[in-house]
Amino acid sequence: MKEYQTITEISGPLVFAEVDEPVGYDEIVEIETDRGETLRGQVLESSKGLVAIQVFEGTEGIDRNASVRFLGETMKMPVTEDLLGRVLDGSGNPIDGGPEIVPDERQDIVGEAINPFSREYPEEFIQTGVSGIDGMNTLVRGQKLPIFSGSGLPHNDLALQIARQATVPEEEGGDDDEDGSEFAVIFGAMGITQEEANEFMADFERTGALERSVVFMNLADDPAVERTVTPRLALTTAEYLAFEKGYHVLVILTDITNYCEALREIGAAREEVPGRRGYPGYMYTDLAQLYERAGRIEGEEGSVTQIPILTMPSDDITHPIPDLTGYITEGQIIVDRSLNSQGVEPPINVLPSLSRLMDDGIGEGLTRADHGDVSDQLYAAYATGEDLRDLVNIVGREALSERDNKYLDFADRFENEFVEQGFGTNRTIEETLDLAWDLLSMLPPEELNRIDEEFIDAYYVGEEGEEVEATAD
Template identity: 90%
Template sequence: MKEYQTITEISGPLVFAEVDEPVGYDEIVEIETPQGETLRGQVLESSEGIVSIQVFEGTGGIDRNASVRFLGETMKMPVTEDLLGRVLDGSGNPIDGGPEIIPDQRQDIVGEAINPFSREYPEEFIQTGVSAIDGMNTLVRGQKLPIFSGSGLPHNELALQIARQATVPEESDEEGDEDGSEFAVIFGAMGITAEEANEFMDDFERTGALERSVVFMNLADDPAVERQVTPRLALTTAEYLAFEKDYHVLVILTDMTNYCEALREIGAAREEVPGRRGYPGYMYTDLAQLYERAGRIEGKDGSVTQIPILTMPGDDDTHPIPDLTGYITEGQIVMDRNLNSQGIEPPVNVLPSLSRLMDDGIGEGLTREDHGDVSDQMYAAYAEGEDLRDLVNIVGREALSERDNKFLDFADRFEAEFVQQGYDTNRSIEETLELGWDLLSDLPKTELNRIDEELIEEHYREDEQEAAEVEA
């Protein structure tokens, strides 16, 4: 291990140093300041005779007299099952006052790409307890399903609700054996405020969710460079628990917008040619390296499921961050500002939301055989009710037919009873679908053209429909 005192330039979070031997990309570096403080960094770029180093703790205190040591290895995460229940900072160091972590292994935070041939297709249901997700945009094990939010919207509350409520319902495999895998949550927070961090920790401790969780906290006043490391540490921990210890792991990453801003900041310090809206041209590849670490592997009982959360700048879904995320992931859950202003909790707009793997995660033997039909019918009825709201603004409700008024009433009830449930209500999939049938029973049977007739006969609330007609 060689030590250099050849720093030539300090620019933002970057340090440039001359070397006389090849240095590996992503190699870990220790920088000792003249004051005796040791800082950690990582090789960002290596060329003949000079390297650029991104310093995790920031470059304060570093000058040309500082010493640079290259450790000859990439950054590794110490992993063990005992991480469950622990709170770590954005660099993976414990901050909960607990004992020192004694790892079983040290795994490279970059991870290993899953061989496409070894991937198992995601098709097993995860119950979040949130009707707008479970009923209309079902999450399945091994999926990556982001939440598209906006500044000021309660995405943190939804994230906490999913973290404490998410479960894998007990199901039997083809041989009749129950899936004995346990469920764990990895929560990675990037660039959040101290107030948000306290809110997260209070909720985790109050509800007991921390016992099955590993929390990584990168605060807004922490270095931007650390923000690039935090999600990789979280995903490395998730992969260990899933593929070594057979856990079903749900990874919640918030906020990916802060992560991408860190990419842009470091790209500017490196004087890179910017891409769209100033973000690096390689941002698509960088995000894909994170999102594609979700999945299932053939022969392994565990799974890694991702819910990345991002705030769309200016509520613009064409912004590079949500745009690229949408290309890589399998759908999106969209939070709506109008629903939020009406007091709907959580304010999830199911019309632009989508889960591309939903059809594979529902149906007979997975949730209930009526799930797909109920979801399709509610989506169609709510969409028609939304269109009629625009018409009402022009001609008034009195000009609409009795049929149209029923669809308007359905849209109102759908928002007030199905989407609205608060952040402390945990609905099973059975409760969600029963509520869906209650709403659909307000519509005439002839309008339920997306549901099998046998299911209508079994679940339709005939008495409720007759009472509604008498009242009308």
């Protein structure tokens, strides 16, 4: 263990020290102050004779007389199956009043990239109980599907709803999961307020979701540097449960915007040349290191699925954070401000939302086989209704045809009955599809030109409440 008293500069969350031996990148550091306080840090940059150290607890109390010890190892997360049901801070320390963690092993938080040759293609459905996701933008095991929101929108309520409701639906003639794997949730919160933290914990405890969850809490008044560690601790725990214990793990990370702001703050302290809007030029690579840790591995039972949540500054989807996230991930769920102002819960705008793996994850069988067609027909009908709303503002509803008025009614009911379900309602995929057919039955059968005739014959319901024979080509 090497120890120095050679601090040359303290800048924001960074400490610079002179060294006479090579020091490894990401190496863990202990800094002992004159007051006897020991702070932890991590080597952020190492060059000949000088290192930059990011201090997790902040640099308050550190002066040039402090001692710097290099421990010769990178940061590791103590992992065990007993972490389920525990609440940890952003550095991985228990804050729930429970016992200290007795780990089965300690794993490097940087993780290991999944060999593309060993990746198994995501094809299996995860039921969130939210119709706007399950019916229109299906989540698949091993997928990374972010939620794009805005300041003041209820993305936290949606995150909690998914955390407590997400499950692997029972297969016909099988157990809860076809390979016998269990389901777990890793919840990583970064830069949230104490009020939000209290709401999260109250909901987890009230619903019992905490029993199958591991919660990491980094608060707004915690050091920004800790925010860069929190998601890596969460993902390391997820990988252990998935690939060593066989769990199907859903990782929810909120708020990625706060994480990126921490990267910008550290970059400014290092006096780096900024990229777009002041964010570091390496932010794309850094985000990819997090998002690409989702997936399935051939021969392994478990999987890691990610739902990162970010608030778009000024609701700007072209902002660097959502823009780069969209390049890396497989779609996005858009939380809409206008739907929220109408009282729709959850306010998911399905038109700009997308799940690129949906077609592979909706499965087979009569109920599932029509899922993709039904989703396409709902999109087309809702989009038509949206276009007609603009026309109504010009010519009035009386000037529209009977067909156009049906589409307007459909758009209203789609928002108020399909998307709107409240944050406490858990719908099965069968209930979602039944509701979809109820809405589609508002339209004449000949308008359902995206659905096979056999499914219209089977599910279309006429005005009298009876199934009718399809007349679509």
